[in-house]
Amino acid sequence: MARARLVAMALVAAALFAAAAATGSEAAATTTTTTTTCAEVSSAMSPCFAYARGAVTIGPCCAAVRDLAAAATTTAERRFACSCLKAAAARVAGLDAATAAKIPARCAVKIPYTISPTFDCSRVS
Numbered sequence: 001m002a003r004a005r006l007v008a009m010a011l012v013a014a015a016l017f018a019a020a021a022a023t024g025s026e027a028a029a030t031t032t033t034t035t036t037t038c039a040e041v042s043s044a045m046s047p048c049f050a051y052a053r054g055a056v057t058i059g060p061c062c063a064a065v066r067d068l069a070a071a072a073t074t075t076a077e078r079r080f081a082c083s084c085l086k087a088a089a090a091r092v093a094g095l096d097a098a099t100a101a102k103i104p105a106r107c108a109v110k111i112p113y114t115i116s117p118t119f120d121c122s123r124v125s
Contacts, residue, residue, distance in 0.1 A: 036071065041081050042088035044068065048115060049092045052100035062107035069109050075125050082113040082121035090117035 045068060047060035072081045089095055100115040112124045 036077075036080075038080070038084040038087070041068065041084040045085060045088065045115075048100065048103050049088065049095060051103065052096050052115070053092065053094045054096070054099075058103070058106055061103060062109070065104060065107045065109045065111065069111050072111075078112055079121050079124045082119065082124050085113075085115050086117055086119055086121055089115060 045064050047056060047064050050056045051058050051061040068081055072078045089097075089100060095117075097116055103115055104111050113119050113121060
């Protein structure tokens with residue numbers, strides 16, 4: 001159910017990611033051990049990038065973070081999600097990194113990484 005919500009959110013939020021196409025192996029990854037793609041993760045989390053740019057309230061972002069946390073249950077899935085978010089965050093113009101980093105705490109959701117273009121996703125367990 002969480003993955004279905006993640007995919008649904010990806011479709012709704014895809015417009016935010018009209019930014020330049022990502023480069024590098026992290027952004028080019030399409031799947032891991034799940035059937036979720038990097039584009040789906042990035043699109044589903046677009047309310048958080050909009051929030052970190054000051055464009056929307058945190059409510060939709062918190063729902064996205066909760067869904068992602070519920071969907072990414074293995075270390076590989078969490079690392080994959082981290083890599084996708086890292087690449088997406090690097091593409092978002094006007095992203096306030098400090099605001100993005102505080103999103104999980106503001107939403108009362110524990111994720112083992114920071115929404116940041118500089119976080120080392122290999123440290124995620």
